Amino acid sequence: MTSVYEPSRALSAKIGRRLTQWRAAQPVKIAPNQPILSITFDDFPASVVRHGLPVLAAAEVRATVYACAGLQDADSLYGPMFSKSDLAAVQNEGHEIGCHSHSHLDCAKAAPAMVLNDCARNAESLGALGLKAPPRNMAYPYGETSFALKQALASRFTTARGILPGLNIGWSDRLQLRAVSLYGEHAHRLVSPWLARAAARQAWLILFTHDVAPKPSRFGTTPKALADTIQNAKDLGFAVLPVGEAADHVLKALP
Secondary structure, three states, rough: OOOOOOOOOOOOHHHHHHHHHHHOOOOEEEEOOOOOOEEEEEEOOOOHHHHHHHHHHHOOOOEEEEEOOOHHHOEEEEEEEOOHHHHHHHHHHEEEEOOOOOOOOOOOOHHOOOOOOOHHHOOOOOOHOOOOOOOOOEOOOHHHHHHHHHHHHOOOOEEEEEOOOOOOOEEOOOOOOEOOEEEEEEHHHHHHHHHHHHHHHHEEEEEEEEEOOOOOOOOOOOOOHHHHHHHHHHHHOOOOOOOOHHHHHHHHHOO
């Protein structure tokens, strides 16, 4: 990836995002009996293994890594992307591998059938690399989706995650879960208010980032910020769980 794709910022695109956000394709009731935190990594930079997994292991927590098989062994603004051995390391330590499409496409601009085919290709490619079971949770590249796509994904994935900030509590859309970015060396300070709100409401908070490095990209975070965020969550009484495991606990109205 030599340049960073940016979804359209035109007024029509913004209106479309707002409409999609408020049209629930699969309403569910999210009702945890304690606050839950899910930490997620998008795209799967190799630094997640180098710098992120040791932090998670020290804290004795597991996360979700949303992988694009089409980015395997590529160079990117996050540094090198994941290898076959990186996939094995994540899986062997009990973390969840989720779907992020195969080609990191803008799902709001692609026909639902195209996205479904791309996700199927991703599952097949990850399986060839050693993934033991097809991903059952997805994150939309760039956070972009459409109402028609959400409906089409209903039978394929348990959840799909966007990048609209918010807590997951009460009646929600399991195919456009809210999430909050964990970016920068001071990310732990920025997400601290979100953790406090989620703790007070016993909500499910999902955090997302990309690379983990002492000097991360603008879409990543540092090992220290990651560790401090986890410790803050533990101090507030959170259960820290991968998305799939959290979904098994909190989704009360799956069809």
